[in-house]
Amino acid sequence: METPPVSLALEKLNIPHRVFRHETPVDSLEKAARDRGQRPSQVVRTILFRVTEDEFALVLIAGPGQISWKLLRKILGRSRITMATEEEVLAVTGYKTGTVGPFGLARNVRVLIEAGVLKEEEVSIGSGMRDTAVILKTADLMKGLGDVEVVELFE
Helix, strand or coil: CCCCHHHHHHHHCCCCCEEEECCCCCCCHHHHHHHHCCCHHHEEEEEEEEEECCEEEEEEEECCCCCCHHHHHHHHCCCCCEECCHHHHHHHHCCCCCCCCCCCCCCCCEEEEEHHHHHCCEEEEECCCCCEEEEEEHHHHHHHHCCCEEECCCC
């Protein structure tokens, strides 16, 4: 079976993790969590935002919470930001929408991690492949990400 690109990137960083393959297609955050034996708050969504024409920021968010656009704009120092298009997501991350993980990206981008992610001991992230996740300890996620900004994005 093919090794997901996020797993390959983590192996290069010597970050312990495991690959989880869903038996049926994932159509919701709740199903992803249930299949993985996790709570929804352990499923980390990785969302790409366009800050300027050629500047992007990757935001990691735990669970189903909706981020505050106002807080995100303030943190990014912009009055206007948008979610990246599917084409931009593929070009910047190298992954299709819905499979994005924060490792093995096509180019370097600013990474923000919502503080709620750190409340969980173990999380799952996108693997770069559909219906496949990478599960790892939150401490290992942070070790692999290195110098990232931990921010509050919920009001």
